[in-house]
Structure formats: C-alpha cells, structure tokens
Amino acid sequence: MINDDATRPALIRQFTSLQDYTTCWQEMKAFTRARTIHTPDEIWLLEHEQVFTLGIRENAGDIHDTGDIPLVKTDRGGLVTYHGPGQIVVYLMLDLRSLGIGLKKLVNTLEQATIDLLNEYEISASRLENAPGVYVDDRKIASIGLRVQRGCTYHGLSLNVDMDLSPYDRIIPCGLSGIKMTDMKTLGAVADPHRIGRQFVQVLSSRLGYNVVYENRSHNI
16 A cells, blocks of 8 residues: 555546547546645546547557547557547546655556456456556556646556457557557456446555545536
C-alpha cells in the first residue's frame, strides 16, 4: 500500500452506456482545472464508442487506415491506440502530491494491479521494459497513457476484455511494431467489462489506500 491513510476517499463513477471520447476528455480536463487540495480523487469506469486516439508522441506512420472510425488528437502520453466496446477504460483523476508518489510509481502500480487482476483469471501477464502497459507473451492486453497538470493526473488505462480486435490492424498500437493486441476472452477468460472494472478498482484501491464510494450512471458524462 502506498498511502497508509485507509480513510482517503475516492469516488468511483461507473458508466453503463458507451461514452463519446472527446466529451470524456474535455470533462476530465475541466475537472482537473477546477479541483483544489480538498477535492476527492475520482476514477471513472467506462467503455467508449469506437475511436482511435493519438497521444502527444504522435507518429503519422503508425496509422495505416482509420476508415470510418474517427481519429482524435489528444494530450495524453504515448502514441496511437484504439478504444471500443468490450474494453474497460479506467480514467484516473488523482492528486499525486496527496498520494505521495510520482508518475513512474503510479504507472508501476497500475501495471501491477492489472497483472494481479489477470492472475485471478489464470492469465499470466508481465511488463516490458521501456514499453508501459501489460503483456501476455508477445501480445499486449492493457495500455497506459496519462497527463499530469499541477501534480494531478487524468487519462488512464485501458484493458481489453471482450472486444473486436480487428481495428488494431489499421494502426501500429503504441508504436510497437510486431506486437499484436489481445483480450481476456481470446485468452480463455469469460468476463464482463463492468465486473472487470469493479474488480480492477478493488485491486488498485488496496494498493493506493483508498476508501471508495461507487456511483453508477446509465447516462452520458
């Protein structure tokens, strides 16, 4: 556990309908700009409508053909990736100063929480040096891209649960040539994205010392 204050609050917003990427991004930025030292951290759990996103390290050569799927240039770290139904997205509005950690430690914690969760489904996962995310053998199953402003994070992690993986063939995911994407279903796990999101938060909250409160939402952000 990073923070030994077990009463540290975090609000978990879980959305049951598909969310528009750009709307979520703008709301995350607005939340981060408006928050104060007294604002509780928030974690958003959701699935996106189909979208490709480019991080600040954008490389046009990593995009083959987006076709009818929109492409959004965003301000997170990393390169190009894909979001779509069946992938749980975990957005992290966290105050690193209050947590007492840096960005590298947070990324390490996110990776380990994902590895621990996948292990519960008998999926053996690991890290790759200098390539943030989580991998199963030679395939990537989870991606991480964050932004930090005034010591606070937004954006977050995506974990492939049960999705159509074919859009990844239109890009070089995260700039990793030769690395294919996979999901939990392909690896033999029967799992629901909403359930996986809650399980992930339980694992992560234990590591970060959060006392979480859930808020379920059936509508858009």
